[in-house]
Amino acid sequence: MQYKLLKMNKLFFSFLLLIAFGFSSCETDIDLNAEYKDIPVVYGLINPSDTNHYIKITKAFIGDANAYDLAANADNFNYQDGELTVEVTEYNFDGIFVKTYLLTRTVNEIPKDPGIFDNSSNVLYKFVEPNINKNSTYKLKIYNKTLEKEILSETKIVGINVSDVGSPSTMQIIRLWLGEPYTGLPNELSITVTPNNDIGRLDVTFIVNYDEHYTLASGLDSVPKSVRIPIGDKLAFGTKVEWILSGSTVMDYLVKNVPNPIDIPYFSHRALTRVSMEFNVAGTELSTYMLVSEPSNTVNQDKPSYTNIENGLGIFSSRTKINWVSTAGSPSFPINLDSETIMKLKSLGLGFCFGISATSGHKCNQLP
Incomplete structure (x- = not known):
């Protein structure tokens, strides 16, 4: 089975946008007789210039109804409250443990733009840290209590002055x-x-x-x-x-x-x-994800998928912006x-x- 991720536009991503936090996933080439399999879709970019850091976690979905009708119901792609435990752990340059952040589940703290997917409840997982260390590595662990399943990833932090x-x-x-x-x-x-x-x-x-x-x-x-x-x-x-x-x-x-x-x-x-000038910067993992997600200019449209999420799909990386004045x-x-x-x-x-x-x-x- 193949799973299609909504592609992110190029940086400046308005970087980025680049970052709409409307990221979700649906399935194509579906075998309707296949047994359902939980596939988390994770999208998180740590910005050292921010204080509040958000991670979007949804799930791929399948059903007998029209895909657009399924996407219009947030219960089909959101995990329920209490279903996931999400934490981010910081390790310093030498790999020594520094701190663990237990993320809180927020609903509509950042409104979701209208679109195909239901925008009545935008679920994001949040931790607060005004002093992200550019020399540290941040490891993400998501634990699905119902399935007793771990989803893992990690990222370094982009640093530019x-x-x-x-x-x-x-x-x-x-x-x-x-x-x-x-x-x-x-x-x-x-x-x-x-x-x-x-x-x-x-x-x-x-x-x-x-x-x-x-x-x-x-x-x-x-x-x-x-x-x-x-x-x-x-x-x-x-x-x-x-x-x-x-x-x-x-x-x-x-x-x-x-x-x-x-x-x-x-x-x-x-x-x-x-x-003046503005520089938008993407981490190596995000850059690779963007490169693979770009439209193909060749006759062969089959491109390899890319994710740095273990037991899931999506991207966990870093981005930032500096202003040259x-x-x-x-x-x-x-x-x-x-x-x-x-x-x-x-x-x-x-x-x-x-x-x-x-x-x-x-x-x-x-x-x-």
């Missing part, structure tokens, strides 16, 4: 354009990360930040806004992972995705602030973009500007 971003540095001025706005050329920005601590995949987003200002007559306060430019995800092979971001990619994305000023009531200008610039020029890049941004016709210097060429002019 802003200091692991080799380039650009937080003190670096970002240069995305060379020369005059209309006759110059785009410049390339190299973004590098040194992967460590069980990192299997990284996804990076470049963020252009600005404050949107309105006319004085409107009485409206300025609003901080941003444009998130996806650069892509890469597997963490070797000692360095690198992305190349072209200035033309940034300019084209802004033109296509920033609303035209003429369509915004009371618009005055968009004052640029420092650009620049401190470049000076009190008189508090931005991490160079003047030629700012002039190019101003030329896009989107109302971008920076500063109040009359001689800069990119001065912001507040409309009355």
